[in-house]
Amino acid sequence: MDSLLSVSNICKTYAVQVLSNVDFSLRRGEVHALVGENGAGKSTLVKIISGLIRQSAGSMELNGRPFAPGSRMDAEQCGIRTVLQELNLIGNLTVAENLFFTGIPNRFGLIRYHELNKAAAVLLDRFGLTGVNPRMKVSALGIGRQQLLEIAAAMSCESPILIMDEPTAALMDPEVELLFKHIKEKRDNGSSVIYISHRIEEIKRIADRITILRDGCIVGTYNAADIGNDEIINQMVGRSMDQVVERRSQASARIALKAKGLTRRPFFHDVSFELRKGEILGFAGLMGSGRTETMRGIFGADRFESGEIYLDDSQQPVSIKSPRHAVRNGIALLTEDRKEQGLFLPLSLRENITITNIGAVASRIGWINHEHEHAEADDWIGKLDLRCRSPEQKAVELSGGNQQKLVIAKWMFRDCRILIFDEPTRGIDVGAKVEIYKLLNNLSERGKAIIMVSSELNELMALCDRIAVMSAGKLAGVFDRGSWSQEILMEAAFSEYLTGERRNPQSPLDEGKDETGPVNHETSNLS
Amino acid sequence: MNNPEDRSKRKQGSAQGGLNAVLADYAGMLVAVAALITLFSLTTEHFFSPENFRTIANQIPAAIIVATGMTFVLIIAGIDLSVGSVLGFCGAVLGAAIVNWNVHPLLAVLLTCVAGMACGVFNGWVSNKWSVPSFIVTLGMLEIARGGAHLVTRSQTQYIGSAIGGLADASVAGISLPFIIALVIVAAGQLVLSRTVFGRYLIAIGTNEEAVRLSGIDPRPIKVLVFVISGLLAAVAAVIDTSRYQSANPNAGDGFELQAIAAVVIGGTSLMGGRGPVVRSFFGVLIIAVLNAGLASLGVKDEYKRLITGLVIVAAVVLDQYRQRFTAKS
Ligand SMILES: Nc1ncnc2c1ncn2[C@@H]1O[C@H](COP(=O)(O)OP(=O)(O)OP(=O)(O)O)[C@@H](O)[C@H]1O
Ligand SMILES: [Mg+2]
Numbered sequence: 089m090d091s092l093l094s095v096s097n098i099c100k101t102y103a104v105q106v107l108s109n110v111d112f113s114l115r116r117g118e119v120h121a122l123v124g125e126n127g128a129g130k131s132t133l134v135k136i137i138s139g140l141i142r143q144s145a146g147s148m149e150l151n152g153r154p155f156a157p158g159s160r161m162d163a164e165q166c167g168i169r170t171v172l173q174e175l176n177l178i179g180n181l182t183v184a185e186n187l188f189f190t191g192i193p194n195r196f197g198l199i200r201y202h203e204l205n206k207a208a209a210v211l212l213d214r215f216g217l218t219g220v221n222p223r224m225k226v227s228a229l230g231i232g233r234q235q236l237l238e239i240a241a242a243m244s245c246e247s248p249i250l251i252m253d254e255p256t257a258a259l260m261d262p263e264v265e266l267l268f269k270h271i272k273e274k275r276d277n278g279s280s281v282i283y284i285s286h287r288i289e290e291i292k293r294i295a296d297r298i299t300i301l302r303d304g305c306i307v308g309t310y311n312a313a314d315i316g317n318d319e320i321i322n323q324m325v326g327r328s329m330d331q332v333v334e335r336r337s338q339a340s341a342r343i344a345l346k347a348k349g350l351t352r353r354p355f356f357h358d359v360s361f362e363l364r365k366g367e368i369l370g371f372a373g374l375m376g377s378g379r380t381e382t383m384r385g386i387f388g389a390d391r392f393e394s395g396e397i398y399l400d401d402s403q404q405p406v407s408i409k410s411p412r413h414a415v416r417n418g419i420a421l422l423t424e425d426r427k428e429q430g431l432f433l434p435l436s437l438r439e440n441i442t443i444t445n446i447g448a449v450a451s452r453i454g455w456i457n458h459e460h461e462h463a464e465a466d467d468w469i470g471k472l473d474l475r476c477r478s479p480e481q482k483a484v485e486l487s488g489g490n491q492q493k494l495v496i497a498k499w500m501f502r503d504c505r506i507l508i509f510d511e512p513t514r515g516i517d518v519g520a521k522v523e524i525y526k527l528l529n530n531l532s533e534r535g536k537a538i539i540m541v542s543s544e545l546n547e548l549m550a551l552c553d554r555i556a557v558m559s560a561g562k563l564a565g566v567f568d569r570g571s572w573s574q575e576i577l578m579e580a581a582f583s584e585y586l587t588g589e590r591r592n593p594q595s596p597l598d599e600g601k602d603e604t605g606p607v608n609h610e611t612s613n614l615s
Numbered sequence: 616m617n618n619p620e621d622r623s624k625r626k627q628g629s630a631q632g633g634l635n636a637v638l639a640d641y642a643g644m645l646v647a648v649a650a651l652i653t654l655f656s657l658t659t660e661h662f663f664s665p666e667n668f669r670t671i672a673n674q675i676p677a678a679i680i681v682a683t684g685m686t687f688v689l690i691i692a693g694i695d696l697s698v699g700s701v702l703g704f705c706g707a708v709l710g711a712a713i714v715n716w717n718v719h720p721l722l723a724v725l726l727t728c729v730a731g732m733a734c735g736v737f738n739g740w741v742s743n744k745w746s747v748p749s750f751i752v753t754l755g756m757l758e759i760a761r762g763g764a765h766l767v768t769r770s771q772t773q774y775i776g777s778a779i780g781g782l783a784d785a786s787v788a789g790i791s792l793p794f795i796i797a798l799v800i801v802a803a804g805q806l807v808l809s810r811t812v813f814g815r816y817l818i819a820i821g822t823n824e825e826a827v828r829l830s831g832i833d834p835r836p837i838k839v840l841v842f843v844i845s846g847l848l849a850a851v852a853a854v855i856d857t858s859r860y861q862s863a864n865p866n867a868g869d870g871f872e873l874q875a876i877a878a879v880v881i882g883g884t885s886l887m888g889g890r891g892p893v894v895r896s897f898f899g900v901l902i903i904a905v906l907n908a909g910l911a912s913l914g915v916k917d918e919y920k921r922l923i924t925g926l927v928i929v930a931a932v933v934l935d936q937y938r939q940r941f942t943a944k945s
Pocket of ligand 1: 102103106124125126127128129130131132133173475476484485486487488489490515517
């Protein structure tokens, strides 16, 4: 088979070498997966191919001719489209404008909105984003939908090479299925795809060949059919490791937080649940089902209209007006969007970690003890196995997964008693995921109450004592360990969308508005 | 990658980058100042003289103090266009208090500081409360305070005499007291930024305000405080200037805001927030002052002086971009 793109002896050095003598070739009409631990150099490699950064040494060939893109534009003109790991949409522009950003239809510079929005609607439909209005501002969408938008924009071009860096990190199964359908279509039309993901099962399903990277070096390239899951993981981490984390339920009877009738139209409606000390409560649901908004409401990041929150066994509701109040009451929220809402990218890891509780490393009058601060930061970096040169390194220089660990470190430093994790394992490799599960287990053993919002049902089912499922802004049901299965949970996640046919298909965000009562998950069906 | 040796290595390259790092950081600015002084000393006869340096040292304390406040504002990605007018207004209050209201000089100085802080509270509070960009609010304050200055002085220069003249005339070891005050303020500003919780919050707010809020910190009072500090420092500068001229001129400080911004930007503070050592702003003021004095002793006409100063500002910022890109790579 002829090779479309080949990369030979590529090296990249920042302060240290992050890629060493990488050889890699992409054939025509194949899906080629790139796997490796956080910080292995996957994103760096695809950024070189797509013209975002320059290699320190080595060369590339495209169609047998030397290829040295000077910019992303250059690479795109040569037929290489990329979906980057970090979202790159412009929040203030509409969905349609973002989708066709490089080719907005216009006449003498005037945008032809009618044409633009119509084309956008067609594209949104193809990617299962039927509910999204093309005129909506992108910043109003959650990261899951933003991710789908980026994918849709990239896939709408007829480019022979498509690169996707962790496209599914924020997606749930139905969207992943849809994505795979489109990838397969592309491949059957002769396009090639470079696909990066930490979900091994996904890779086994979609990839024709798999290349494994470890610490910046190629370990090997295999036919997907010839290599088992365990073997892939062993090659990635360089040793064998156990992947199962046993959850011994230890929730106490004492309540840590009780939510009653929380409502903020159109995002969530009449959400009530209890969270116990030492419990891990999962929140499942489809994209836009209101999980993130509910959590932001509890944390005081947005105000909700009605409903009450009780802490501990108190009969008096607490009013949480701002995140500051929330943190004072011992509630922490790890936001899903680490780049915009979690991190200070140009600042050091040290400064990122201690911001939540800087008083702990400062004197009464606010004088920071730098040695103490450095040591504390270093401590958490070690505990979370965050790969970096030093706590003084800037957050922006970390790989995606390590940035995610940094968000976790930041909140661990505050030591709150109620921890809300919104997609805590987004972009984290298999080994590190297990470490995070262990961390969550430990925290709950120490009596912390944990809410975990995740789009990966598997991890929720492995880790949680109970799983609450949200559907169209409502709580469709809370399931105990033992009473759930993948099917039951998915059914609950879809329930409100199937019964609420009256809703306006143009705006899924209005779903919370219809007045259908909570639907019993057992009576709803998927027909 | 994360074995024990690596981790111990990490500890060594720790927070206190040491004096070397600090010196390296300021080396460029020091070299620039030295180069300017050498250039003018070689090309003119009178430039390299103690009197000349004393004149420069007497001229710049107010500019240094205002630039320090401006650095704080720029760090939180704000801007304070009102500093020049506030300086004029505070000088007017000081003059009126001493001359018309017969207040004790010390009390008058206190009153002046309160006036400056009040302007800052207005700037900070309005821009936070109604989410108005600080550019707009302080643009309004630029007019308000100037109008106030004219009202208080009835548009006439108030002659104060030597009531607080002692301040400008006093000197320690040959260095004028105002200059020492300015240096102390710069040093304090630098320490606040690099070593205190407040300073850390400022840098964090300038980098990503939403992330600060979601970290459980209310950025609003911190932002108001920054404008109050800027107002207070404008008042201090007003006291120094008034004592130097022994009079309060309602037009004092006209155009001062742009000079201050220029000095701060030459020092490498980004208008986008999150970055800006105060000491570098001090050097920014110094560079502009030396340049002006040098061009004056060369006998350059005023229009050329402005032209050259403008070019130097742009060149300095471009150079700083290169410096950053270079340090980012190494
Ligand atoms: N601008 C930079 N400056 C310094 N080091 C960098 C920079 N960008 C990346 N690195 C380093 O290069 C290494 C590889 O990063 P890369 O983003 O390619 O990892 P990755 O394999 O994509 O990981 P992840 O799965 O976490 O996304 C990391 O150790 C990272 O810290
Ligand atoms: Mg990556």
